[in-house]
Amino acid sequence: MKFELETAIPILERTPTVLRALLQDLPEKWIRENEGEDTWSPFDVVGHLIHGEKTDWMIRTALILEKGSNPTFEPFDRFAQFENSKGKTVESLLDEFEGLRKDNLTELKSRNLTSVDYGRTGIHPEFGEVTLAQLLSAWVVHDLGHIAQISRTMAKQYKNEVGPWTKYLTILNYTPKE
Amino acid sequence: MKFELETAIPILERTPTVLRALLQDLPEKWIRENEGEDTWSPFDVVGHLIHGEKTDWMIRTALILEKGSNPTFEPFDRFAQFENSKGKTVESLLDEFEGLRKDNLTELKSRNLTSVDYGRTGIHPEFGEVTLAQLLSAWVVHDLGHIAQISRTMAKQYKNEVGPWTKYLTILNYTPKE
Numbered sequence: 001m002k003f004e005l006e007t008a009i010p011i012l013e014r015t016p017t018v019l020r021a022l023l024q025d026l027p028e029k030w031i032r033e034n035e036g037e038d039t040w041s042p043f044d045v046v047g048h049l050i051h052g053e054k055t056d057w058m059i060r061t062a063l064i065l066e067k068g069s070n071p072t073f074e075p076f077d078r079f080a081q082f083e084n085s086k087g088k089t090v091e092s093l094l095d096e097f098e099g100l101r102k103d104n105l106t107e108l109k110s111r112n113l114t115s116v117d118y119g120r121t122g123i124h125p126e127f128g129e130v131t132l133a134q135l136l137s138a139w140v141v142h143d144l145g146h147i148a149q150i151s152r153t154m155a156k157q158y159k160n161e162v163g164p165w166t167k168y169l170t171i172l173n174y175t176p177k178e
Numbered sequence: 179m180k181f182e183l184e185t186a187i188p189i190l191e192r193t194p195t196v197l198r199a200l201l202q203d204l205p206e207k208w209i210r211e212n213e214g215e216d217t218w219s220p221f222d223v224v225g226h227l228i229h230g231e232k233t234d235w236m237i238r239t240a241l242i243l244e245k246g247s248n249p250t251f252e253p254f255d256r257f258a259q260f261e262n263s264k265g266k267t268v269e270s271l272l273d274e275f276e277g278l279r280k281d282n283l284t285e286l287k288s289r290n291l292t293s294v295d296y297g298r299t300g301i302h303p304e305f306g307e308v309t310l311a312q313l314l315s316a317w318v319v320h321d322l323g324h325i326a327q328i329s330r331t332m333a334k335q336y337k338n339e340v341g342p343w344t345k346y347l348t349i350l351n352y353t354p355k356e
Contacts, residue, residue: 001207001211001335001336001339002339003336003339006205007205007207007208010203010204010205010208011204011208011332014199014200014204017199018196018199018200020199021192021195021196021198021199022192022196022325025188026188026189026192027184027185027188029179029185030185030188030189033179124342127341127342127343127345128342130341130342130343131341133339134339134340134341134342134343135343137336137339137340137341137343138340138341138343138347140333140336141333141336141340141343141347141349141350142347144329144330144332144333144349145329145330145333145347145348145349145350147200147325147326147329148325148326148327148329148330148333148349149326149349151322151323151325151326151329152322152323152326154189154322155318155319155322155323155326157179158179158181158315158318158319161179161180161181161311161312161315162312162315162316162319163305163308163309163312163315163316164302164305164306164308164312165305165308165312165313165315165316165319167305169316169319169320169323170323171319171322171323171326171327172319172323174352
C-alpha cells in the first residue's frame with residue numbers, strides 16, 4: 001500500500017480510542033506489568049506515545065514544511081515517559097494522549113499537504129535524509145506497533161497459566177523488541 | 179499473574195470493543211490485506227474469532243463442567259472462517275462477534291465457578307488432559323494474540339513506506355506465526 005494521507009489519518013485518529021478500549025477500567029495489574037527487565041508496561045507505552053505527540057511527529061513535520069533546506073530533527077527521547085508519567089493514572093494519560101493527538105491531527109489536516117510536500121525532506125539525526133511521506137508512514141506504523149506491544153505484554157501475564165496451549169499461542173513466544 | 183475469573187473477564191468483555199475501535203469504518207484495504215501467502219487479513223481474523231465463540235471456548239467449558247470424567251473436545255477448525263465469512267462485511271462480522279461473546283460471557287458468569295471447578299479437566303484432542311483454568315486462560319491470550327496480529331498485519335501494509343525507520347519499527351519484522 002502506498003502512503004496516502006486519506007488512508008493514514010483514519011488509523012492515526014482511532015489510536016486514542018483503541019488504547020481506551022484496551023486499557024480503561026482494567027484491573028491495575030494488567031496495566032502495570034511488563035515483559036521483564038528493560039521492557040515496558042502498557043502504562044509506560046501510553047506515556048511514550050504522549051511524548052511522541054509532544055516532541056516528535058508533528059514537530060518534525062512542521063520543521064520539514066517550514067524550513068528551507070533539509071532541517072535536522074532533534075533526537076527523540078525514548079525514555080522520557082518514566083519521569084513524565086510518574087504519579088499519574090492510566091486514565092489521565094489516556095486523556096492527555098487523546099487531546100494531544102486530536103490537536104496534532106487538526107494541525108496536520110490544516111496543512112493541506114500535496115504529493116509534492118510528501119517528497120520534501122529533513123535530516124534524521126541517525127538515518128540522514130528522510131521524506132515527509134516516510135515520517136508520516138512511520139507515525140502510523142509506530143501506533144500499530146505499540147498497540148501490538150500492549151496486547152502482547154498483557155498476554156504474557158498468563159504465560160504460565162495456559163499449559164500446553166502455549167504451542168499455538170505464539171504471541172507468548174515473541175520477544176520484546178518494539 | 180495467576181488465572182482468576184475476575185481479572186480474565188474484563189479482558190474477554192472488551193475484545194469486541196477493541197476490534198470495533200480498530201476496524202470499523204476503516205478504508206477497506208486496511209481490512210482485507212494480509213501478510214502474504216497463507217496468512218490472514220483482519221477480516222479473516224474476526225471470522226476466526228466468531229468460529230471460536232460458536233464451537234470452542236464455551237462449548238469446551240460446558241463439556242468439562244457437565245460431563246463426569248474427562249470428556250474429549252471436538253477438534254477446532256482453524257479455517258472455517260474462509261467459508262463462513264464469504265460475502266459479509268466486516269461490520270456484520272463485528273456485530274456477530276459482539277453478540278456471541280456477550281452471550282458466552284453471560285453463560286460463563288452464570289456458572290458461578292469456584293477454584294475447585296478451575297481444576298476440573300477435559301481431554302484436548304492433541305494435548306491430552308487440560309484444566310478449565312488453562313482453557314479459560316488460553317481464551318484470554320488467544321484474544322490478545324489476535325489483536326496483536328491485526329495491528330501487525332495493518333502495520334505491514336506500510337512496510338515499504340517507512341524508509342529507514344524500519345530499523346526501529348520492529349513490528350515490521352515479526353513473522354506471522356500466530
